[in-house]
Amino acid sequence: MRFKVRKLRLKSKIYLYSSVLFAALLAAACAAIYLLFGKMSLDAEVRRFEAEAELTAERISAAASRTAPDDLLRAYAPADGMLRVVLPDGTSLARPVTASEDAAQSERLSSESYHYAAVHEAERLSSGGDGYIRVSVPVIWPDGEVLSVQVSRSIAELEDRLTVLKTVLVIVTLLALLPMILANTILANRIVKPIDTLTATMGNIRRSGRFQRIEIGQQPGDELAEMGRAFNEMILLLESNFVRQERFVSDASHELKTPLTIIESYASLLKRRGKERPEVFEEAVEAILSESVRMRELTERLLQMARSSESDTLELKDTDLAQSAAESARAFIRAYNREIEVIAPQPVQVWTDEAKVRQLLFILLDNARKYSEDRITLLVSRTGDADAELSVVDRGIGIPEDELPKVFDRFYRVDSSRVRHPGTGGSGLGLALAQDLAEALGIEIKMKSRVGEGTTVTLRFPGGESRGGKNPRNGLPARGRRLRGEDEALANRADMTRDRREDEEGGEGT
Numbered sequence: 203m204r205f206k207v208r209k210l211r212l213k214s215k216i217y218l219y220s221s222v223l224f225a226a227l228l229a230a231a232c233a234a235i236y237l238l239f240g241k242m243s244l245d246a247e248v249r250r251f252e253a254e255a256e257l258t259a260e261r262i263s264a265a266a267s268r269t270a271p272d273d274l275l276r277a278y279a280p281a282d283g284m285l286r287v288v289l290p291d292g293t294s295l296a297r298p299v300t301a302s303e304d305a306a307q308s309e310r311l312s313s314e315s316y317h318y319a320a321v322h323e324a325e326r327l328s329s330g331g332d333g334y335i336r337v338s339v340p341v342i343w344p345d346g347e348v349l350s351v352q353v354s355r356s357i358a359e360l361e362d363r364l365t366v367l368k369t370v371l372v373i374v375t376l377l378a379l380l381p382m383i384l385a386n387t388i389l390a391n392r393i394v395k396p397i398d399t400l401t402a403t404m405g406n407i408r409r410s411g412r413f414q415r416i417e418i419g420q421q422p423g424d425e426l427a428e429m430g431r432a433f434n435e436m437i438l439l440l441e442s443n444f445v446r447q448e449r450f451v452s453d454a455s456h457e458l459k460t461p462l463t464i465i466e467s468y469a470s471l472l473k474r475r476g477k478e479r480p481e482v483f484e485e486a487v488e489a490i491l492s493e494s495v496r497m498r499e500l501t502e503r504l505l506q507m508a509r510s511s512e513s514d515t516l517e518l519k520d521t522d523l524a525q526s527a528a529e530s531a532r533a534f535i536r537a538y539n540r541e542i543e544v545i546a547p548q549p550v551q552v553w554t555d556e557a558k559v560r561q562l563l564f565i566l567l568d569n570a571r572k573y574s575e576d577r578i579t580l581l582v583s584r585t586g587d588a589d590a591e592l593s594v595v596d597r598g599i600g601i602p603e604d605e606l607p608k609v610f611d612r613f614y615r616v617d618s619s620r621v622r623h624p625g626t627g628g629s630g631l632g633l634a635l636a637q638d639l640a641e642a643l644g645i646e647i648k649m650k651s652r653v654g655e656g657t658t659v660t661l662r663f664p665g666g667e668s669r670g671g672k673n674p675r676n677g678l679p680a681r682g683r684r685l686r687g688e689d690e691a692l693a694n695r696a697d698m699t700r701d702r703r704e705d706e707e708g709g710e711g712t
Contacts, residue, residue: 212394212397213390213391213393213394214390216386216389216390216393216394217386217387217390220386220389220390221382221383221386224382224386225375225379225382228375228378228379228382229375232371232372232374232375235371236364236367236368236371239364239367240364240367243360243363243364244326244357244360247335247357247360248324248326248335248337251324251335251337251353251355252324252337254280254353255337255339255351255353256322256339258278258280258285258339258351258353259339259341259351259353260341261278262274262275262278262287262341262351263341263342263343263351265277266343266344267344271287271295271296272296272297274296275287275296275297275298280353280355282355282356283334283353283354283355283356284298284314284353284354285298285351285352285353285354286298286351286352287349287350287351287352288316288317288318288319288338288349288350288352289318289347289349290318290320290347290348290349291318292316292317292318293316294316295349298314314327314336314354317338317352318350319338319340319350319352320340320348320350321338321340322338322339322340323337323338324336324337324338325337325338326357327354332356332358332361333356333357333358333360333361334354334355334356334357335354335355335357336352336353336354337352337353337354338350338351338352339351339352339353393426396416396426396429396430397426399416399417399430400416400429400430400433403415403416403433407437413437413440413441413444414437415433415434415437415438416430416433416434417430450505458497458501461493461494461497462497464489464490464493465489465490465493465494465497468485468486468489468490468493469486469490471486472486472487516555516558516642516643517555517556517557518553518554518555519553519554519555519556520551520552520553521551521552521553521554521555521556521559522549522550522551523546523550523551523552523559523582523590523592523663524544524546524548524549524550524582525549526556526559526560526563527544527546527563527580527582527592528544528546529560530560530563530564530567530580531544531567531580534564534567534568534571538571540571540578541576541577541578542567542577542578542579542580543577543578543579543580544579544580544582545579545580545581545582546580546581546582546583547583548584550582550583550584550590551590552590552663552665553665554643554645554663555643558639558642558643559643561639562636562639562640562643562645562661563580563592563594565632565633565635565636565639566594566636566659567594568632569632569633569636569659570594570595570596570598570657570659571596573596573598573599573657574596574597574598574599574656574657575598576596576597576598576656577597578594578595578596579593579594579595579596580592580593580594580595581593581595585662589662589663589664589665590662590663591660591661591662591663592660592661592663593658593659593660593661594658594659594660595656595657595658596656596657596658597655597656598656598657599653599654600651600652600653600654600655600656600657601649601651601653601657602653603651603652606649606650606651609633609649610633610634610636610637610647610649611634640661644664645661645662645663645664646661646662646664647659647660647661647662648660648662
């Protein structure tokens with residue numbers, strides 16, 4: 203027959219283990235108290251009996267020459283014991299004398315076997331369940347023979363006290379178990395309650411699909427509080443990632459619908475009329491190419507916005523803002539063949555992530571390219587309060603003043619009809635991504651615009667003073683110069699890739 207063993211829950215384990223441990227410790231403590239008290243009491247009793255036996259032996263030895271042995275023993279017999287003198291051959295000099303009022307005790311002491319001891323000794327013996335102490339003291343009898351004076355005394359009173367002590371300790375142990383059980387119950391509940399709350403919360407999350415947090419009731423530094431705090435941080439991270447994922451799915455399904463619909467429409471038009479009408483063929487191919495490029499850019503920006511900000515580690519270093527602006531402009535000119543002017547009268551050092559700043563500049567330059575045909579200007583300057591500014595100025599169609607507060611919203615477009623025109627329409631994600639990058643870098647981003655005159659986007663870098671060591675040869679940080687050289691190589695490779703892609707697109711367009 204097989205029995206199924208039920209596993210104990212954590213609460214039961216804590217309660218059981220702590221109760222057993224406390225009971226064992228309490229029992230050990232009580233046993234130690236009993237044994238220690240018994241030994242100390244017995245040692246004290248033995249010392250007292252030895253002192254009395256030595257005094258009795260001296261008196262017997264002094265009076266032995268003038269008093270008969272029987273009378274001598276009766277005169278010095280202890281009130282609760284027995285006195286006798288043992289010869290070397292193991293016999294008694296006279297009949298043992300007992301003065302105990304307990305006849306049974308007197309009989310047991312009288313029947314005690316004879317034992318000659320030539321040296322001083324004390325023994326604890328037992329007879330009939332009662333304990334007694336026998337002290338042997340050697341004395342010189344008047345005839346010169348060495349005899350052993352033996353005094354036996356009962357320790358029943360001491361044993362009674364130890365029995366009472368044992369009873370008291372047992373009762374105290376049992377009484378102490380009651381508050382101990384209550385305390386262990388409270389302790390187990392206190393330890394398990396946050397775990398139960400955590401389990402219940404995870405169950406609710408699994409059933410409802412909604413993220414929840416738990417209340418942290420423990421003091422700071424408590425391991426249970428740390429567990430609850432870690433759980434809440436994990437839930438916050440999961441919720442953030444879930445929101446990003448959900449937003450990415452909804453944004454992708456919403457924004458990709460339009461270019462896919464356009465591509466499908468023009469593909470259908472090509473199938474029906476492309477062979478007979480060359481102008482339709484050219485228009486359809488141009489529209490499909492334009493929408494494909496826009497869909498690729500849109501996908502890249504959606505992925506960028508869906509990526510967790512915590513995973514984007516910033517590599518802060520001394521950066522020459524003027525040099526970064528010049529390199530970004532040079533790469534942009536090669537990619538789009540647009541005129542860009544960089545005005546930077548002197549090196550402007552800032553403490554930032556150079557790669558993120560270049561990404562931010564590309565977004566702003568791309569936005570300026572779409573809505574202006576004239577020259578684009580990059581203006582780098584140091585303000586009076588030691589902050590640095592970088593402005594992107596275009597001379598395009600501009601933005602109405604009442605629309606400016608909305609341009610950094612995701613998918614917001616001032617004129618949605620422009621998305622159908624190749625090369626001009628945006629997805630509404632560029633400036634939203636730019637604002638996210640600016641916030642991550644601690645940069646203030648501002649926009650000013652007038653309809654028909656153009657738009658100026660200004661990036662304000664706080665604390666523009668350099669934090670790194672200076673290169674004495676040119677005033678620039680040595681570490682910054684090395685890293686900028688690496689970035690320039692990367693920028694050159696990126697320029698070559700863009701040129702090749704532009705040539706391929708140009709070839710396909712022709």
